[in-house]
Amino acid sequence: MHCGEMGSRWGFNRTVGQMYGLLIIHEEPLSAMQISEALNISRGNVSMGIKELQSWRLVQVQHKPKDRKEYYSPAGSIWEMATRVFEERRKREVDPTLSLLRDNLLDEPANQKEQYAQKQMHEIHDLLETVTHWAGELQSMSPEKLNTLMKLGAGVSKVINLKDKLISK
Amino acid sequence: MHCGEMGSRWGFNRTVGQMYGLLIIHEEPLSAMQISEALNISRGNVSMGIKELQSWRLVQVQHKPKDRKEYYSPAGSIWEMATRVFEERRKREVDPTLSLLRDNLLDEPANQKEQYAQKQMHEIHDLLETVTHWAGELQSMSPEKLNTLMKLGAGVSKVINLKDKLISK
DNA sequence: CTGAAGTTTCAGTATTTTCTGAAAGTTTAA
DNA sequence: TTAAACTTTCAGAAAATACTGAAACTTCAG
Numbered sequence: 585m586h587c588g589e590m591g592s593r594w595g596f597n598r599t600v601g602q603m604y605g606l607l608i609i610h611e612e613p614l615s616a617m618q619i620s621e622a623l624n625i626s627r628g629n630v631s632m633g634i635k636e637l638q639s640w641r642l643v644q645v646q647h648k649p650k651d652r653k654e655y656y657s658p659a660g661s662i663w664e665m666a667t668r669v670f671e672e673r674r675k676r677e678v679d680p681t682l683s684l685l686r687d688n689l690l691d692e693p694a695n696q697k698e699q700y701a702q703k704q705m706h707e708i709h710d711l712l713e714t715v716t717h718w719a720g721e722l723q724s725m726s727p728e729k730l731n732t733l734m735k736l737g738a739g740v741s742k743v744i745n746l747k748d749k750l751i752s753k
Numbered sequence: 754m755h756c757g758e759m760g761s762r763w764g765f766n767r768t769v770g771q772m773y774g775l776l777i778i779h780e781e782p783l784s785a786m787q788i789s790e791a792l793n794i795s796r797g798n799v800s801m802g803i804k805e806l807q808s809w810r811l812v813q814v815q816h817k818p819k820d821r822k823e824y825y826s827p828a829g830s831i832w833e834m835a836t837r838v839f840e841e842r843r844k845r846e847v848d849p850t851l852s853l854l855r856d857n858l859l860d861e862p863a864n865q866k867e868q869y870a871q872k873q874m875h876e877i878h879d880l881l882e883t884v885t886h887w888a889g890e891l892q893s894m895s896p897e898k899l900n901t902l903m904k905l906g907a908g909v910s911k912v913i914n915l916k917d918k919l920i921s922k
Numbered sequence: 923c924t925g926a927a928g929t930t931t932c933a934g935t936a937t938t939t940t941c942t943g944a945a946a947g948t949t950t951a952a
Numbered sequence: 953t954t955a956a957a958c959t960t961t962c963a964g965a966a967a968a969t970a971c972t973g974a975a976a977c978t979t980c981a982g
Contacts (some may be wrong), residue, residue, distance in 0.1 A: 586853050593846045595762075607875075607925065609870040616959075626942045631960055652950075652958055662876040665807040667882075677762045684755050693815050701778040707831040708777075714903050715835075734883050738890040740909065741898050746919075747912050758926055766970065785929075795972045800930055821980075 596640070599625050599632045604642060604658070608665075613646050613655035640672050646704055662726055671723070678716055687711040764842055768794050769802045773811060773827070782815050782824035809841050832896055840892070847885055854878040888909070 591601020602623050607614060614622070616630045622677060634656060637643040644659040685705050693699040722730060733740065760770020771792050776783060783791070789799045803825060806812040813828040827834060854874050862868040891899060902909065 585849065590846065590850055593764075599941080608873050611866070611869045628943065628960075628962085629941055632941085635960085652956095654959080662873070662880055666880055677759070679758055681755065686807075697780070700780045704777050704831070709922055710892075711831055713899070718903040718906060725907055725910055729791055732881070732888040732913060733909060736913070737887060738894055740902065740913075743912055743916050744898075744901065745904070749914065750915075797930075797932090797973065798971055801971085804930085821926095823929080872973080 588694045594669070595676070596636055599623065599629055600636050603630065603633045604637055607643060607656060607658050613644075613657035615655050616652070619656070641668050667723055670719070674716060674719065678712055682709065682712050682716070685712075763838070764845070765805055768792065768798055769805050772799065772802045773806055776812060776825060776827050784822045784824050786822070788825070788910040810837050836892055839888070843885060843888065847881055851878065851881050851885070854881075 585602070587605025588598040588602040591598050591604075594601065596604075599732060602625075603619055606622055616627060616634065619625075619633075620627045620630045634643060642659055642665060644657050647653075648655060660668070667744060688705055689702060689709065691702075693702050699735045702735060722733075728753070736743070754771070755772040756774025757767040760773075764768065765773075771810075772788055774883065775788060777790055785796060785799045789796045803812060811828055811834060812825050815824045815826060816822075817824060826871050829837070854877060857874055858871060858878065860871075861866075862871050891902075894902070905912070
């Protein structure tokens, strides 16, 4: 139920959220029919939900021997799911904005007002670009490395200072 | 217009997104009436939108001498806006989940299935906690430090290796 | 006080999004 | 080739969300 409530905030709708929650919590893969019964939603809705989850690369289809039904389970570890949600949201929420900003910055400002507007857009663009680029680099690190880094927390700033000193010597 | 389309993805609705976009692009503060005319939306809707933006701590009210109207402008720099949106979204999207997970983990699992469910929830909980804790620490760093760190990108991993070597000596 | 100039609220309406279920499509065992 | 056992699609219904505008409220200059 909570996954449903949070669903929309996390980027999908109520039933999709519930479906995903159910799959994560349930050890065995579930058939569309089982999902529909467990959550009390129509069979067609399940089909659409699965499609949506697949577009997020969050579910896997499996087949059981002697059974024509399709069984669904979460794709990958919790960690992988997190990076996938993160990546997909970046694609949907950040990339379009970034590309629009870029287009806009190519135009020559026609007057004082447009110049100010561009200045602001430029700042937003640079910020988004730096952050998404960094996020990409972090994702390319191994989960273990990343974990060390996160555990280090703000302490990372001390390590960087240290590096600067060593280099300057 | 784009801010409107993106609005819902970014956590608010179309008109709120448009209003915020307008305020950012416009150098001078705007009155509610001006906003309503510029975006062609009702005066009442502007009032509700401003309230929403205030709940995100994204707009400021100003007064001009000899004028009873309220004038609105974005609160803080682009950087501050970003951290505010980030923080608010954490509050709305992550914190409730984290607290629900915690509650759930206090219950004694009644059977094998519940045990598995708890195992999964535990993993999600730990991941969310590590990430949000880290994000908090990063936000407490000065923007300049953070910028250095981001520019360093994946190179940060080398610096950490270096540190480990130094310590082991 | 008073009332003009403003803001907020909220019931009702319009719009958007989600969900259902029946029909169409697909796959495969025999 | 058939038909049973599934899955997908999609038009229309239901539900959720956003918007309007008029009434209520607030503030303050005179």
